[in-house]
Amino acid sequence: MILREALAQAIQRLDAAGIADAPRDARLLLAHALGIAPDRLTLVLRDPAGAEQVAFGEAIARRAAREPVSHITGRRLFWGRGFHVTADVLDPRPETETLIAEALGAPFTRVLDLGTGSGAILLTLLAERPAARGLGCDLSPAALAVAEGNAATLGLSARAAFRQGDWFGPVEGRFDLIVSNPPYIAEAEMAELSPEVLREPRMALTPGGDGLDAYRAIARGAGAHLTPGGRLMVEIGPTQGAAVAGLMAAAGLQGIALHPDFDGRDRVVSAHWPR
Numbered sequence: 069m070i071l072r073e074a075l076a077q078a079i080q081r082l083d084a085a086g087i088a089d090a091p092r093d094a095r096l097l098l099a100h101a102l103g104i105a106p107d108r109l110t111l112v113l114r115d116p117a118g119a120e121q122v123a124f125g126e127a128i129a130r131r132a133a134r135e136p137v138s139h140i141t142g143r144r145l146f147w148g149r150g151f152h153v154t155a156d157v158l159d160p161r162p163e164t165e166t167l168i169a170e171a172l173g174a175p176f177t178r179v180l181d182l183g184t185g186s187g188a189i190l191l192t193l194l195a196e197r198p199a200a201r202g203l204g205c206d207l208s209p210a211a212l213a214v215a216e217g218n219a220a221t222l223g224l225s226a227r228a229a230f231r232q233g234d235w236f237g238p239v240e241g242r243f244d245l246i247v248s249n250p251p252y253i254a255e256a257e258m259a260e261l262s263p264e265v266l267r268e269p270r271m272a273l274t275p276g277g278d279g280l281d282a283y284r285a286i287a288r289g290a291g292a293h294l295t296p297g298g299r300l301m302v303e304i305g306p307t308q309g310a311a312v313a314g315l316m317a318a319a320g321l322q323g324i325a326l327h328p329d330f331d332g333r334d335r336v337v338s339a340h341w342p343r
Contacts, residue, residue, distance in 0.1 A: 071098065079091050101127060
């Protein structure tokens with residue numbers, strides 16, 4: 069059997085399992101099994117299948133069982149950089165790059181990332197702004213271990229610190245930028261999520277209730293940790309813009325704005341502390 073035939077069989081298996089983008093996922097997993105970049109896969113598809121076929125078969129079986137590709141490969145691309153991910157962290161998603169783009173729209177030197185998870189948001193911002201330093205907080209020790217590993221891999225450990233705690237609990241001092249992609253899925257919406265998403269940490273997906281508790285805590289505490297004119301930016305669910313904007317306004321934040329993602333859905337709410 070050549071690799072092209074092994075790939076075709078894998079695609080058929082994923083299709084039968086109901087995987088929405090079976091060809092893409094199969095190609096990513098074959099490249100992972102071969103230890104090559106996905107964009108080089110076409111160059112080797114005529115080669116005979118070898119020892120890597122066992123690892124590829126195991127990866128396809130895991131994907132057919134609805135395990136996310138990133139959990140199988142241990143890697144996710146975000147803003148052009150590879151991040152290590154595990155089942156202990158939220159999988160960084162393309163929509164979250166909207167938050168990065170907005171945050172990079174103005175200067176900052178000290179950034180706080182609440183609920184940092186894999187560290188993808190914090191570390192991306194620090195990598196893009198070499199003079200900046202940052203702090204990432206998370207309630208999960210396992211998530212912080214992943215974030216610290218990513219900081220080391222990206223050469224950012226000297227500028228990124230991490231602390232365990234709930235929202236502003238472990239935070240001292242003020243920042244000119246606070247960012248967060250908090251849990252925002254309402255309890256009633258959890259049953260609608262795909263099996264892949266439900267494999268991610270529940271605490272990173274939902275705070276329970278109406279899904280707004282994290283925003284209440286962030287809006288309430290932001291004023292004590294923002295410099296005059298400092299910015300707050302949070303990712304939201306597409307229907308939460310008005311509610312989150314209202315929480316920010318009630319907390320005394322100004323300049324509140326909604327920012328759409330690439331599909332035109334509300335994705336980020338931004339505001340600043342009065343000067």
